[in-house]
Amino acid sequence: MRYKLIAIDMDGTLLNSNNKVSDRTREVLLRAIDEDIYIVLSTGRILRSALYFSKDIGLNYPIIACNGALISTSNGKDIIYENPMNLESAKKIVELAEDNGIYYHFYDTNTFYAKETGYGDLEHYESYKNNLIKQQINLNIFQNSMEILNNKKPVIYKFVFIEDDIDKLLDFREKLKDIKGTNVSSSWHNNIEVMNEGVSKGTGLNYLIDKLNIDKSEVVAIGDNENDISMFKVAGLAVGMRNGDESIKNHVHVFTDTNDEDGVAKAIENYVLNK
Numbered sequence: 001m002r003y004k005l006i007a008i009d010m011d012g013t014l015l016n017s018n019n020k021v022s023d024r025t026r027e028v029l030l031r032a033i034d035e036d037i038y039i040v041l042s043t044g045r046i047l048r049s050a051l052y053f054s055k056d057i058g059l060n061y062p063i064i065a066c067n068g069a070l071i072s073t074s075n076g077k078d079i080i081y082e083n084p085m086n087l088e089s090a091k092k093i094v095e096l097a098e099d100n101g102i103y104y105h106f107y108d109t110n111t112f113y114a115k116e117t118g119y120g121d122l123e124h125y126e127s128y129k130n131n132l133i134k135q136q137i138n139l140n141i142f143q144n145s146m147e148i149l150n151n152k153k154p155v156i157y158k159f160v161f162i163e164d165d166i167d168k169l170l171d172f173r174e175k176l177k178d179i180k181g182t183n184v185s186s187s188w189h190n191n192i193e194v195m196n197e198g199v200s201k202g203t204g205l206n207y208l209i210d211k212l213n214i215d216k217s218e219v220v221a222i223g224d225n226e227n228d229i230s231m232f233k234v235a236g237l238a239v240g241m242r243n244g245d246e247s248i249k250n251h252v253h254v255f256t257d258t259n260d261e262d263g264v265a266k267a268i269e270n271y272v273l274n275k
Helices: 023-034 047-057 087-099 126-134 145-152 166-176 201-212 226-234 246-251 263-273
Strands: 005-008 038-041 063-065 070-072 079-082 103-107 111-115 138-142 158-162 182-185 191-196 219-223 237-241 254-256
Touching: 005 201, 005 263, 023 038, 023 263, 038 047, 038 063, 038 201, 047 063, 047 070, 063 201, 070 201, 079 201, 087 103, 087 145, 087 158, 087 166, 126 138, 138 145, 166 182, 166 191, 201 219, 201 226, 219 226, 219 263, 226 237, 226 246, 237 246, 237 263, 254 263
Parallel strands: 005 038, 005 219, 111 138, 219 237, 237 254
Antiparallel strands: 063 070, 070 079, 103 111, 103 158, 158 191, 182 191
16 A cells, blocks of 8 residues: 555654654655655644644645644645634633633634633643743733633634543543533543534544545554544554553554654654555
8 A cells, every 4th residue: 555645643653752853753754755745743732833843844734733623734824624612612611621620721823822820830831831932832821711712702723621630630521521512532641622523633634635635545644642543543554652542552553662762753664665
């Protein structure tokens, strides 16, 4: 089988533990490009962050961001597809999070909205602040959620909820089921991600390959977590990372090495370039 498109998750997959693309992985990606293979970043990240890494690698292909809530051109100037959240659903989600004392943030294409925690250290995103600046992501820290939603009316593509008390997080996820018009997933052991109904990486990938006239059998998807399962189901070859979450185990065809062992590079070499 000659594969024509490789959809690659970023965190825990393409990026190593230092939040970087290794030299070996970069070299293999460029070899695939030389063979006219589409390299598509498929990430839960905000679009501006995905654009930053895409440019750094030297890619010139569409990007699936926010777990499939939008697809943009390689330069981010044009949105190919989008499915933002319903504002009324967003308000209900915010109310539920605040009633349950769950930290959250949300974003549009280039702005990271986060509520002031009241502890002074903004613990959940302080560690990201330098990266936000480097990637030209705007940071909007607010105190009143409804004021932001009612007055600014941001185009929200994804919510992220973070809670280290896993029982509390799972209870919150169960309560989210009562809010209609949403799709819930996860990309890390202590988070929940909420998008508009029908949004997933798989939906985004399916839309893109239809536009490119590429058959599912000609697609490789590489990922590590629950939010990658939907694109595994689309791909002709689903590759899981050794460092991946247990939830992906029954949804991949093969496993590759971890993100710190150039697993993406090895998968592309073994299953795409050497075929």
